[in-house]
Amino acid sequence: MNQLALLNEISANHFAVRFQQPFIEKFFASTEPVAILVTPEYEGIFRNGGIGTYYATLSQKLAAQGAYIILILCQTQRNFHGESTVPHIRHIFSAYEAQQVLELQPVHLAILSQFKEWDWVESESYKILFLIQAIAAHFTQSPIYVEFPDLCGLGYRTIQAKRSGLLRKNCVTAVTMHSGQEWLNEAHEKYIVEGGNWFRNVYSYEQYSFENADLAFFLSYFMEAKVKSYGWKTSHAVHLPYCFPIVPPLDKNRPMLAKASLNLKREQIPIVFFGRLEERKGLLTFIDAIQQLGEKISQQIHLIFLGKNVPLHSVKLQPQDSQQYIQQELGGKFDYTILSDLFSQEAIALVHELAPAIVCLTSPQENFPNSSLEMGQLPVSLVVSNTGGFRETLNWIDRSNSVRWFEPGNSQSLAAEIASAIDAYPETPTLPLRAFLEQVNQWLFNQRIEYMNPAFFQTSPSNRSSFNEDLSSSLLLGMTSAPEQDFLQDYAQNEYSGKGEIIDLGCWLGSATISVAKGLEKNIKVTVKNKRIHAYDIFIWKPSYMDRCVRGTSVEGKYKEGDSFLDEFVRRISPWSHSIAVYPGDVLNFGWNQRPIEYLFVDAMKSWELTKSIFLNFYPHLIPMNSLVHYNDFAHFYTAWIHLLIYKLRPYFKHHCNLYQAAVFQYVNPLPIDSLLLDQDTPFSIFSYEDIDRAFEYSLEIVTEELRPNIAAGKVMAFIHWGDLKQAKRELIQAREKFGNILEIPEVAKLLSTIGGEVDK
16 A cells, blocks of 8 residues: 555544644734745755745745745755744744654654655655645634745645645645756756666656646746656646846945955956856856966956855766866966855845956756846846846846857857957946836736635635735836835825825826825725826837836737827726826826816926926915925936926925835925026026036935935936036046946946947946
């Protein structure tokens, strides 16, 4: 009789699994959804990226939506006893400690006792099942979502148990395809391996788990095609790239450079190998390419290896580890540093501080690598293996410039592209905007929740409402940040008095409009809500900046240059249409109906003519000590006139708050509209150089520190608008010296170079 049949014959009482009493006391009594994430890696607990970064990001996102997160770590001998130091994770257990924290019956102990040291996959697979059973026994009223990576098929016994009825129906199992063992062996070019039977068993566990889980996700089409070639069935699976961490702004104190002690000479170009130091990541190809560059170039470069030191798999290189191999091949010929003990975020921060560096991503095969998602957000030159995973990830974040592709596994091709990057050094790539990255991330997460919902809540309808209500507050598609949307909804619900109207100038797809409408709907102080929100836009599609903002959404590819997208706006606002009046067309032609304005949201000051029109038509109707004016483009470099206008209006407005790139001001004193000569033809004929200096000093004082580089870029843009390109170049030099070449400084530098010739780098 096999083990599973034996388990089915034993009564429920003899097979019950529960936590020991001291651990039960640690659990909260809860009916909220429980998410159990099973993983060998977790960023911040272990020094890993990859899968560890994926689960760290997923757990943060699920926790933000109200899920009760429990982490089960495998392939570690650490004891956690249910304690968590990670804020959004309620409990952490390891499979290793299962017998210490669970009340196991004789049958469980008998199963575990049969396994030898080399049977660790089977042993851990059962221990994970027992832990999940104990969690399910405690959270009987909660829907439970359990996710595994495909690696080693560690979900095999849990997924078997679910299919055989040993796990309750309130448990939903999921597998995400990261890097199965069969593919790892292929990537390492290990086609003849010791312990062939062990590997064949693991291959079958991985395939069974993926094919039989309630939900199956694959990250890249590259990897789906790969496992299909191994005989896996994937027709039931969903293509769903994972949410990725957004790289924080540069710490201008550059703490990681001080910590790393690189001994990097001032004239040397940093060339970074970013990834685990192993064959699968292209280490041998990279070293061969560097050697081909020759000693002539060796004095120009400093090589930095950022990744874990591991034993090499190639038979001809064993028993060396990667550090020994690097020393053997490069020692005495090239300056290099190996940093193998950094946490993932530390490694990313170091590369950020090294910018403009040249970063090489050299894996001959990749699934959906975090490395390119992370490095693609930094102002560095990229030399990248032309394989599916890298292509898919860089496309997702819209990073295409200062990227050089080489033939996978071809050291000559890699050497040529590194040489090209050295010749072009330093480069100032245009980077994806944070708001765009937030939109992509939120869409990916919403897709995951959409797939989870039917199964997750099929037995718990009482919980569906609260979890979906949380989801309704997720980031809306648009050009407003999450802090802005939260602020607008909260304002309309709790602060808006109804004394005046709410104006949205430049509503695009309605993220600000809908945020306000959702808040107004719950406002108990305002009784008259019909058409209190007024949304203006020309509603004409401009692919140059709109296309990338809708990538990966239902709007992608729907409109071309010059098309009207009014239908999409109307569709999106339809649940709240009773409270919204829509004004399609040029705001220059509409004006305003003279009624008081309580909130003025401005995302339309794209030109001086529009700025004059908005000021003259809308500002006279603001309510002193009551109205707020919201400048959505405050920290965008192009609209420099906004800073000059705000500075001139200081006697009448006071700074209220910052909302990422936006700034909000309260109207405090009556404004004499003729105090500014806004009938002038150009924005700067009424402002002096001294005005510009003082205006941008004021903006630098009130903006958040992370966005000060954008304000500095805006000052450069002010002199470009003025036509004084020499002064613009001087301001650019000062901006780079003070803040580095980050955020929008490279964008204004590129524009200045286009208009006025070469700009010193």
